[in-house]
Amino acid sequence: MVSFDQIAENRIQLTVDITVFNNTVTTKTLYWLQSDYFVFWNSLNINIQNIILEKKDGSISKEEFLELKNQINQNLIDFKVRDIVNQETRNIRDILYIKAFSHGEDFEDYNLMNDCDV
Amino acid sequence: MYNLLPFRFERLNSREILVNEVGDFLIAPTGTVQRIVDKEIQKGEELYKDLTAGYIICQTPVPELIDLLATRLRTKKTFLDNFTVLHIFVLTLRCNQNCIYCQASSRNCNESAYDMTRETIIQAIDLMFRSPSTSLTMEFQGGEPSLLPELLRFAIKTAEQKNKEHCKQITYVLCTNSINLTVEILNICSQYKVLISTSLDGLETLHNHNRGKSDSYANVIKGINKARTVLGVDRVSALMTASEESLKYPKEIINAYLENGFHSIFLRALNPYGLATKYADWSEYYDQFIDFYKGALDHIIELNKSGIFFIEEFTTLILRKILTPFSTGFVDLQSPSGIINSVIVYNYDGYAYASDESRMLAEHGDYTFRLGQVTDNYDSIFYGEKAQKIALIWANETIAGCSDCAFMAYCGADPVRNYSTQGNMYGFRPTSSFCKKHKQIIQHLFSLIIEREDEVLPIFKRWINNSVG
Amino acid sequence: MKKHFQDLLKGIFLGSISSLVASHGAEASVYDLTKLKVNDNGQTEVKVKKDYSRKFILKFQSDDSYLIAGHSSHASHASHASHRSSSTYSGSSYSTSSSSYNSPALKPISPSKITSPTYNTSIITANTAKIISLGDRVLEKGMIGNDVSQLKKILIEKKILEASSIEESTLFDVKIEKAVIVFQKSLGLVADGMVGSKTIYYLKK
Numbered sequence: 084m085v086s087f088d089q090i091a092e093n094r095i096q097l098t099v100d101i102t103v104f105n106n107t108v109t110t111k112t113l114y115w116l117q118s119d120y121f122v123f124w125n126s127l128n129i130n131i132q133n134i135i136l137e138k139k140d141g142s143i144s145k146e147e148f149l150e151l152k153n154q155i156n157q158n159l160i161d162f163k164v165r166d167i168v169n170q171e172t173r174n175i176r177d178i179l180y181i182k183a184f185s186h187g188e189d190f191e192d193y194n195l196m197n198d199c200d201v
Numbered sequence: 202m203y204n205l206l207p208f209r210f211e212r213l214n215s216r217e218i219l220v221n222e223v224g225d226f227l228i229a230p231t232g233t234v235q236r237i238v239d240k241e242i243q244k245g246e247e248l249y250k251d252l253t254a255g256y257i258i259c260q261t262p263v264p265e266l267i268d269l270l271a272t273r274l275r276t277k278k279t280f281l282d283n284f285t286v287l288h289i290f291v292l293t294l295r296c297n298q299n300c301i302y303c304q305a306s307s308r309n310c311n312e313s314a315y316d317m318t319r320e321t322i323i324q325a326i327d328l329m330f331r332s333p334s335t336s337l338t339m340e341f342q343g344g345e346p347s348l349l350p351e352l353l354r355f356a357i358k359t360a361e362q363k364n365k366e367h368c369k370q371i372t373y374v375l376c377t378n379s380i381n382l383t384v385e386i387l388n389i390c391s392q393y394k395v396l397i398s399t400s401l402d403g404l405e406t407l408h409n410h411n412r413g414k415s416d417s418y419a420n421v422i423k424g425i426n427k428a429r430t431v432l433g434v435d436r437v438s439a440l441m442t443a444s445e446e447s448l449k450y451p452k453e454i455i456n457a458y459l460e461n462g463f464h465s466i467f468l469r470a471l472n473p474y475g476l477a478t479k480y481a482d483w484s485e486y487y488d489q490f491i492d493f494y495k496g497a498l499d500h501i502i503e504l505n506k507s508g509i510f511f512i513e514e515f516t517t518l519i520l521r522k523i524l525t526p527f528s529t530g531f532v533d534l535q536s537p538s539g540i541i542n543s544v545i546v547y548n549y550d551g552y553a554y555a556s557d558e559s560r561m562l563a564e565h566g567d568y569t570f571r572l573g574q575v576t577d578n579y580d581s582i583f584y585g586e587k588a589q590k591i592a593l594i595w596a597n598e599t600i601a602g603c604s605d606c607a608f609m610a611y612c613g614a615d616p617v618r619n620y621s622t623q624g625n626m627y628g629f630r631p632t633s634s635f636c637k638k639h640k641q642i643i644q645h646l647f648s649l650i651i652e653r654e655d656e657v658l659p660i661f662k663r664w665i666n667n668s669v670g
Numbered sequence: 671m672k673k674h675f676q677d678l679l680k681g682i683f684l685g686s687i688s689s690l691v692a693s694h695g696a697e698a699s700v701y702d703l704t705k706l707k708v709n710d711n712g713q714t715e716v717k718v719k720k721d722y723s724r725k726f727i728l729k730f731q732s733d734d735s736y737l738i739a740g741h742s743s744h745a746s747h748a749s750h751a752s753h754r755s756s757s758t759y760s761g762s763s764y765s766t767s768s769s770s771y772n773s774p775a776l777k778p779i780s781p782s783k784i785t786s787p788t789y790n791t792s793i794i795t796a797n798t799a800k801i802i803s804l805g806d807r808v809l810e811k812g813m814i815g816n817d818v819s820q821l822k823k824i825l826i827e828k829k830i831l832e833a834s835s836i837e838e839s840t841l842f843d844v845k846i847e848k849a850v851i852v853f854q855k856s857l858g859l860v861a862d863g864m865v866g867s868k869t870i871y872y873l874k875k
Contacts, residue, residue, distance in 0.1 A: 182271035
């Protein structure tokens, strides 16, 4: 996050650098907040995303503010790590599922393996 | 330098739980995942070996043991091979009780308009035998199916007759409230080795309160004992449904089960369907249920520690997913979802539904999960348009909120529940009671495994070994 | 429908493998991508080699040593039937190491039907006599190895291949194939771009 401030009784504004946390990561983080907050999201400039969270019910207390700050911070990093894992393992995951569920005489690694002693 | 394999993680009690694609878990201190992803783990570390053995990292871009991993993945999903195994026959809506949480919209005892016709039974049995599985379970529900012994006998006899040609292994289950277990019914059960699944809410006052009849408990116990005498103790199992009132008495309910000779219980929460929808405030209910569950489980663990063998079935199912590489047969919590893949319901009205809960929606005029008539073609019911539509989102590997969750491998998807509580089959995890309940239970079990390992693990293993599941 | 589905899966599978090789290089997998042949229509087709001799997948390392992985066939995806067992897995041993990290060292159990592929890997340095020389195998486009280097050298000497071709590369590329075809035509041999025993005989003369 670049900034995180309470701008009204029930509103918080935060900015995220898109080169650090891409939109996938930000979206996933905000997904889990949708039960309690309205999300307003726009681009400030080519790198910075501006997000406003408006609490659906009532105002945001000091404890809540700190808790939210902690939670969003942690989630952004966690989802970024998950994103890295997903990107790196996308291919192997496809291969794994195909191997697990494709069964038939013609599969045998699609003849890309060397079959000895046929 | 190493390569990553697919895995998920979650934070719990200042630790990180890493779970690989096939459900093996690893518990590590905070910061481990970051180190793994930054490729900082050194070859000499103990952690390196554990990560390799746990299929979280590997030395080559395509792991040498990829075939083994693929086989394990396949093993986890073995239930898919058998397709629809559980066939539920709703013989009638007639009932002799008035349970406050009934999801069956039960009708008065005398209304025969709500009985399944014999033609429907024959057609449904035909559909049942089209299933590729070599073993089938034919479950009779209602209403109260024991009110119609002739129909029950007809259904079983027809199935037995048809089975001469198919030679499948069929298990019959009668879901009954045990109040009307007449000699005739018990004869049928004895002759065809029918299992009895009954409902016992625990304490007498509680049970009567839940059933809306003051003599219910006494009659149920009488029925259970009768069944046990005729059929054998192991052929009668009981589950409880936790009404709002029940949630206050975790220990008492367990003790009541123990006193009545049961050595296992299935702690089941209410489903927000049927008559139950009008009934409670759901988020509060589920919060209370989790507390109830934790209290009951603690008590059961204590009982086991003091030498009394007592299993909690739901916990055992989840533990089986966590601690063993096998798939469980639990259709309510699997991915791809149990509807159609493992369960189908033939309703008294001659229609086939994707699940027990789907027919509840139909009672309220919503036919989203009505798959077709029992006279329809097998393919159009099981592989038809509706099934295909549901298939797009019935795996939790593919839906938002679940695909990144560390507990994905232990949990499941329920499009019917999503549709019924949230308005669409895809569902919205942040407000999903299904997600909340299961996530919290799984987290609690991991908590126990982490914090009280020596105490609970031997008990859990005994449950996995001995439970019929 | 089933064929269509199989084709779809095959497409994804090949795509993933190619992607991996693209990002990690030829050492990515034990898959032999030279078996993938693009025909004139631009579609990939898998060619099954008729040569039944034991094949090795070679990984060329920069210090002139070779990693040879001998691979015996595995049928582990065939039998998925009997993974149910009434006895349970008692393999989870929990090791509390001296570091602050605890883990259950969970190992997959192996019901008897799972057969894992057996791999013999041995790193052999250039001091032994196991370097692939020209003539040890039939060469064709896409292959890499010391014999390809030797082939290149001979073709350059015969002035059929331009000397400016990347000398360090041991890859049998299109240029080399064209040169081989020219050579074969000039001798009246079958001009298929593949360097078999006949072609090698004439090359070495």
